[in-house]
Amino acid sequence: MDLLPHIEDSRDIIVGRLGRGSFGKGFSNYALSALKRLNVDLEAFGITEDVLQAFWDRYQDREKEVAICWTLRAMLAEAIESLILVDRVLNLLEVGDGSHPLDISLLPIFDYVESPRNMALIVQKLDGFATEGDNDVTLNSK
Numbered sequence: 001m002d003l004l005p006h007i008e009d010s011r012d013i014i015v016g017r018l019g020r021g022s023f024g025k026g027f028s029n030y031a032l033s034a035l036k037r038l039n040v041d042l043e044a045f046g047i048t049e050d051v052l053q054a055f056w057d058r059y060q061d062r063e064k065e066v067a068i069c070w071t072l073r074a075m076l077a078e079a080i081e082s083l084i085l086v087d088r089v090l091n092l093l094e095v096g097d098g099s100h101p102l103d104i105s106l107l108p109i110f111d112y113v114e115s116p117r118n119m120a121l122i123v124q125k126l127d128g129f130a131t132e133g134d135n136d137v138t139l140n141s142k
Contacts, residue, residue, distance in 0.1 A: 003040060013038065028052040081117065088121055100125040 007013055015034045022033035028049045035042060042048070089104055096102060105122045112118050 003045060004038060006039065026053075027056040031055075078112070081119075085119055085121065092123055100127060102126065 004013065015037050018030070018033045018037065022030050031052045032042070032047075032049060035047060040047070085106060089106075092102065092104065103124045103126055105120075107120045107122060108118050109120045110118050
């Protein structure tokens, strides 16, 4: 039996904001609130406050490890996204046929706070401006 049968892709798991009552009353209360928000059938899976408390007691000493991972993720996300964009630009240059110069633009389509994947990579072949074997590239970062 699947815990979240109504969600096909793990990237679609969004808890959203929880009420103030979910915080400050311990892990069990917080986890129950989040699982209810995800429409998990708690009874079917035997998830109770005692089960969640036992989970917390067992893994509580690893809380710092999780904090370190989240901190590294936050610190490196922008750099990694930038590397991915550079890789995509270089890939376009490598797979191009070399007979047309390219106009490549990276444009933010919304605020970075919304998602680190806020950039649109726009590529246009500049027909009529190339001679045979010309591989001119214009890279615009606006």
